[in-house]
Amino acid sequence: MKTNFPTSFLACVLTVFSYACSAQSPAPVDKAAIMLKQFYTAYITVIAGDINTAKEEKIRKQYVTAKLLKRIQVLTDKEELDYDLFLHAQDADTRVLPYLKIVKDPKKPDTYTVTYGDSFTKHDASIKVHVIKEGENYKIDNVLN
Incomplete structure (x- = not known):
């Protein structure tokens, strides 16, 4: 049986093309x-x-x-802030870095939960932060907890 090379080749190319188009695009x-x-x-x-x-x-x-920097300064000057606002703790330990997780809040736009293992309490610490875009960069605009 003789096959038509151009037809077989075209069928093969179309199959590969359709598979490539159906592949999921990266997030x-x-x-x-x-x-x-x-x-x-x-x-x-x-x-x-x-x-x-x-x-x-x-x-x-x-x-x-x-x-936010101004707000932190006001709280510090009034002595209303006796812990680090970004960590919800009084100190930090670099051993938590491998366990640091950043998860986008599915219900609140531009809000994320930052979680890390607290070496003092042996529990996870979670901090909600809101970010905004300033120019080409994102910045922390508020700490919500």
């Missing part, structure tokens, strides 16, 4: 979640090390809105 990159992972990794590393207010301030300015 979009969540730039806000990436920013939060970068912030918490850098922030916990600085907080857990020697006291270095300049590094801590630099990280905050890079990842936190001016409005």
Whole structure:
């Protein structure tokens, strides 16, 4: 039996093409979640090390809105804040970094839950944060807990 090469080739190409078109496209990159992972990794590393207010301030300015920084300063000046707002703790431990999780809230837009294992209480700490886009970058605009 003689087969027609162009017809067989065309059928093969169409099969491959249809399979490629039906494949799932990758999930979009969540730039806000990436920013939060970068912030918490850098922030916990600085907080857990020697006291270095300049590094801590630099990280905050890079990842936190001016409005939230001002609010934190007011709370600190009034002595109403006796813990770290971003960690919901008084100190930090870099051993929690491998367990750091960032999950987008399915019900609230631009809101994420940041979870890490608290080495002092041996329980997970969860912090809800709201982010906004400023220019090309995302920044933490509010801590909701």
